[in-house]
Amino acid sequence: MAESIPAVLDIEGLYQSTYREFLRLAYLLCGEITAAEDCVQDAFMRLADPRNKLREPRAASAYLRACIVNRSRSAHRRKQSARRYLPQLLQSDLPGADVEVVGASRDSALRKAVDSLPRRQREVIVLRFWAGMGTRQVAECLGLSEGTVKTCSHRALVALEESMEGYL
Amino acid sequence: MKADIEQQLQRVLSDSATAAVPDSLPVPPRADPATAPSSLSTARKWFVPVAAAVVLCLGIVVTVTLAQNGSHDAPGLGGSIPTVTPRPSDVSGPIHWKAADGCPKSVDLAQVRGGVVNQGSGLSKQLLPTAASPNGVLICSYASNNESTPITNSQLVASTSLESTKASELGSVIRDISLVDHSDGAKCPAYSAGIFMVLIFSYESRPDIDLLYRNTGCESLSNGVSIAYETGNPSFYDGFKSAFERVAGAR
Numbered sequence: 001m002a003e004s005i006p007a008v009l010d011i012e013g014l015y016q017s018t019y020r021e022f023l024r025l026a027y028l029l030c031g032e033i034t035a036a037e038d039c040v041q042d043a044f045m046r047l048a049d050p051r052n053k054l055r056e057p058r059a060a061s062a063y064l065r066a067c068i069v070n071r072s073r074s075a076h077r078r079k080q081s082a083r084r085y086l087p088q089l090l091q092s093d094l095p096g097a098d099v100e101v102v103g104a105s106r107d108s109a110l111r112k113a114v115d116s117l118p119r120r121q122r123e124v125i126v127l128r129f130w131a132g133m134g135t136r137q138v139a140e141c142l143g144l145s146e147g148t149v150k151t152c153s154h155r156a157l158v159a160l161e162e163s164m165e166g167y168l
Numbered sequence: 169m170k171a172d173i174e175q176q177l178q179r180v181l182s183d184s185a186t187a188a189v190p191d192s193l194p195v196p197p198r199a200d201p202a203t204a205p206s207s208l209s210t211a212r213k214w215f216v217p218v219a220a221a222v223v224l225c226l227g228i229v230v231t232v233t234l235a236q237n238g239s240h241d242a243p244g245l246g247g248s249i250p251t252v253t254p255r256p257s258d259v260s261g262p263i264h265w266k267a268a269d270g271c272p273k274s275v276d277l278a279q280v281r282g283g284v285v286n287q288g289s290g291l292s293k294q295l296l297p298t299a300a301s302p303n304g305v306l307i308c309s310y311a312s313n314n315e316s317t318p319i320t321n322s323q324l325v326a327s328t329s330l331e332s333t334k335a336s337e338l339g340s341v342i343r344d345i346s347l348v349d350h351s352d353g354a355k356c357p358a359y360s361a362g363i364f365m366v367l368i369f370s371y372e373s374r375p376d377i378d379l380l381y382r383n384t385g386c387e388s389l390s391n392g393v394s395i396a397y398e399t400g401n402p403s404f405y406d407g408f409k410s411a412f413e414r415v416a417g418a419r
Contacts, residue, residue, distance in 0.1 A: 024185035041199040130181040
């Protein structure tokens with residue numbers, strides 16, 4: 001017997017039940033909570049667009065995840081540009097009072113190392129190790145081959161190990 | 169070791185995400201186009217065509233003005249706001265700097281709009297010639313402080329000098345950038361006026377080669393004869409930008 005699938009997708013129900021998880025995914029990819037909120041709202045706007053014919057709940061989650069990944073790319077790039085230029089324009093070379101304490105933490109160093117990975121490697125790492133997705137699922141989400149996902153994952157782990165050598 | 173870093177990754181990512189988005193975080197109302205204010209839907213019959221006509225007229229006026237001025241800044245609006253810009257198409261101009269002279273402290277944006285000019289051959293089919301290997305590269309980064317409106321010049325915010333090994337590595341990746349325009353009419357994202365880089369490759373056997381790297385909006389890299397765009401071009405956004413990030417520490 002075929003599995004019963006609702007004829008009409010309950011977008012509001014899906015939003016209420018998945019908002020925090022999608023917001024966490026977007027935060028890990030963007031690195032900023034306000035940009036992450038925009039990513040999630042934008043993804044649901046696209047899902048709710050009457051021109052969007054997608055109405056199958058399981059496909060909706062995958063669709064939202066892909067939207068968030070795509071949307072987070074420009075947000076992350078803007079963040080990196082701002083990081084690169086703002087301190088120089090403000091001519092502020094004094095570190096914050098908490099830099100030594102926070103920077104010394106191995107966990108925060110690893111989080112920073114993930115954030116500084118190349119875009120594709122960062123996406124693969126977040127989807128694999130935070131979302132717990134398999135290689136095939138990650139490949140489908142990012143539109144890559146499984147081989148590319150494995151290569152990205154391997155290179156990212158090597159880079160992270162290298163960046164964490166001083167902390168081992 | 170690998171299992172260790174994987175376990176730590178799972179924990180760190182999970183902790184980081186949960187700290188930023190705790191379970192107690194209230195879910196805000198969903199932004200939904202279908203729940204737009206009713207006044208808009210009743211007004212939509214006349215509002216949409218009128219608004220479309222106004223936007224179209226403004227677009228034509230701005231486009232014509234930009235074409236006349238050759239400027240990417242928004243005239244009359246101070247020039248400091250990010251704008252959706254036409255694709256940079258200039259492929260020749262007055263910038264011709266030498267690595268030995270260092271990076272100029274300030275650059276007139278009219279000069280930047282003119283692009284770069286280089287001497288020597290081998291620049292029409294790729295951004296750097298295959299015949300010579302660079303023995304160094306000087307990277308000059310510029311930004312504008314937005315204090316003057318309209319923005320007329322940019323200040324040097326960073327200069328990086330790379331030795332021959334890294335210069336060769338970067339040069340090799342730049343030679344591999346496809347010059348085919350894959351953008352297919354894509355619209356450019358907002359760009360920031362006054363932000364750009366000049367990469368000055370130095371050679372023993374030929375004059376220095378300047379590349380103008382417009383690193384906001386529709387990113388592009390030009391040698392004065394040829395130009396490569398980032399849009400739809402993996403050899404640019406993956407190949408070049410990854411290598412640039414690696415050897416120059418920039419993104």
